[in-house]
Amino acid sequence: MANALKPKHQRLVLVIIALVALLAAGLLAAWALRNQASYFYVPSDMTAHPPAPDRAVRLGGMVEKGSLKTMPDGVTIRFIVSDGKARVPVSYSGIVPDLFKEDSGVVAEGKLGSDRTFHAATLLAKHDERYVPRELQEMTKAQARQTVAETK
Amino acid sequence: MHGFANPARFLRLARWLTPLLLLGGIVVTAASLTWGLVEVPPDRLMGDTVRILFIHVPSAWLAMAGWMTLAGAGLVELTWRHPLAGIAGRAAATPGAAFCAICLATGSIWARPTWGTWWVWDGRLTSFLVLLFLYFGYIALAAAAQQDGGHSRVAAIFGLIGAINIPIINRSVVWWNSLHQPPSITLGKSAIDPAFLWPLFAAMLGFTLIFGGVVLARMRAILADMQAETRLRRKARGAAEAA
Numbered sequence: 001m002a003n004a005l006k007p008k009h010q011r012l013v014l015v016i017i018a019l020v021a022l023l024a025a026g027l028l029a030a031w032a033l034r035n036q037a038s039y040f041y042v043p044s045d046m047t048a049h050p051p052a053p054d055r056a057v058r059l060g061g062m063v064e065k066g067s068l069k070t071m072p073d074g075v076t077i078r079f080i081v082s083d084g085k086a087r088v089p090v091s092y093s094g095i096v097p098d099l100f101k102e103d104s105g106v107v108a109e110g111k112l113g114s115d116r117t118f119h120a121a122t123l124l125a126k127h128d129e130r131y132v133p134r135e136l137q138e139m140t141k142a143q144a145r146q147t148v149a150e151t152k
Numbered sequence: 153m154h155g156f157a158n159p160a161r162f163l164r165l166a167r168w169l170t171p172l173l174l175l176g177g178i179v180v181t182a183a184s185l186t187w188g189l190v191e192v193p194p195d196r197l198m199g200d201t202v203r204i205l206f207i208h209v210p211s212a213w214l215a216m217a218g219w220m221t222l223a224g225a226g227l228v229e230l231t232w233r234h235p236l237a238g239i240a241g242r243a244a245a246t247p248g249a250a251f252c253a254i255c256l257a258t259g260s261i262w263a264r265p266t267w268g269t270w271w272v273w274d275g276r277l278t279s280f281l282v283l284l285f286l287y288f289g290y291i292a293l294a295a296a297a298q299q300d301g302g303h304s305r306v307a308a309i310f311g312l313i314g315a316i317n318i319p320i321i322n323r324s325v326v327w328w329n330s331l332h333q334p335p336s337i338t339l340g341k342s343a344i345d346p347a348f349l350w351p352l353f354a355a356m357l358g359f360t361l362i363f364g365g366v367v368l369a370r371m372r373a374i375l376a377d378m379q380a381e382t383r384l385r386r387k388a389r390g391a392a393e394a395a
Contacts, residue, residue: 012231019227019312026316030327038329039274060329097268099197107331124267129336130343131202133193 040107043086051112059088059118060107060126068102081106081118088112092120099125159375162236170368177361184354192351204262206352210359211255215283216318218248218363222290223315226308236371241311242294243370247363249287256280267331275324276332279317286314 005013030037040060041051051057059081067080076093079102090108100106105126110119188206195202225241228234259277260270271277294307325334336343344352 008232015227015230015312022313022316023319027319030320030323034327037275037327039272039331040329042329060331097266099266100268104197122269124269124272124331126331127197127266127333128343129333130345131205131336131348132196132345133347134196134199 042083043081043088044083046088046112046118047086053114054111056109056111056121058107058109059090059112059120060105061088063100063102063104063106065103081108088118089116090118090120092123094123096123097125099127104128159236163372163375166368166372170365170372173361173365173368177358177363177365179358180354180361181358184351184358188348188351188355192347195348198266201262201265202348204258205348206355208255208258208262209352210356211251211258212280213356214359214363215248215252215255215280216321217360218244218251219283219286219311219315219318221367222248222311226311229308230305230312238308239371239374240367241290241308242298243367243374245287245291245294246370247366249284249291251359251363252280252284252287256284269331272331274330274332275328276321276330279321279324283314283317283321286317290314 040058043059043061046057046059061081061083064080064082064087067078069078070076071078071091073093076091077096078089078091080087080089082088090110092108092110100123105128107124107126108118108120109122109124111121113119185206189203192203194200221244222241225237225244229237229241259280263272264270290307290310293310297307322335324330325332337349342349
């Protein structure tokens with residue numbers, strides 16, 4: 001009954017079939033890239049499959065609360081990056097980005113040493129998706145909501 | 153739908169809609185940016201740097217919405233052969249590319265103080281850079297087709313194929329570990345405090361109105377160009393026959 005179909009409807013069906021095939025192919029390709037296209041390893045990846053000692057890799061996770069320490073030389077810092085499942089100690093000397101602090105996200109570029117410590121050459125701070133004004137950060141959620149409602 | 157495909161009717165509508173959208177967009181954008189850049193309190197971690205949000209996010213939205221517009225126009229052009237669809241796609245490409253460039257530039261400026269780097273090759277940033285190059289490709293293809301005088305469907309097909317990048321950009325921070333944070337606004341939920349969220353929505357509305365006005369203005373300009381071209385051709389033909 002294809003002949004009963006108007007040309008424009010025939011074209012529409014063709015375009016839609018082509019689009020669906022294309023979308024499926026593209027998303028499959030992106031899905032297959034899942035492990036290769038990640039920007040960093042999380043600590044549990046790194047402890048399960050440690051990279052070769054001289055291979056430069058990136059490690060990303062949360063800076064564990066209370067783990068950040070400055071060494072006696074004043075420029076070297078040590079802290080622990082964790083993802084809730086595994087913990088990797090990191091050492092770094094240099095200037096840290098403004099947003100780098102405990103209990104916050106970090107991406108470290110460097111090498112995993114034979115001492116199981118990650119020696120970072122560069123530190124990048126990872127911001128989370130929350131945006132909160134300074135005045136509201138100490139309040140509880142209910143207080144904040146009330147303040148916002150009052151100032152509206 | 154078919155009514156608006158008639159260029160004469162479209163021009164009548166666009167004549168008053170273009171200045172309305174542009175003026176409304178400028179007023180809303182100016183108000184929301186004053187709100188966002190001056191009034192809003194600083195962020196708990198980033199301080200005043202957070203104000204880039206009010207330009208970065210609306211630009212990102214329009215860079216992606218712009219591509220969806222030209223992909224949609226491509227679909228209509230291929231299927232129904234509406235004469236205006238190809239023109240709409242061409243008109244949306246340049247402002248879309250401009251917003252894409254603004255988004256990349258503001259993102260880079262924002263990344264330096266917050267992340268500590270101008271650029272990283274993570275999933276979100278890379279896929280967005282690809283979008284900018286897709287825009288360049290589309291503009292070049294559409295311009296080449298126009299120069300030949302013919303009506304080429306290559307640009308429309310390219311627009312549809314390029315649309316695959318949009319869901320990839322959207323999902324890039326979810327599928328892959330990236331330095332860019334995951335989405336702040338998801339369906340019915342927002343991790344952005346209301347103090348930032350409302351001026352952000354207002355800025356997105358203002359930018360969108362400006363985008364719509366620019367697209368309509370460019371469509372009118374392209375239509376006028378085509379009309380002038382036909383008139384010149386007719387004149388030249390007439391002169392050749394008279395000689």
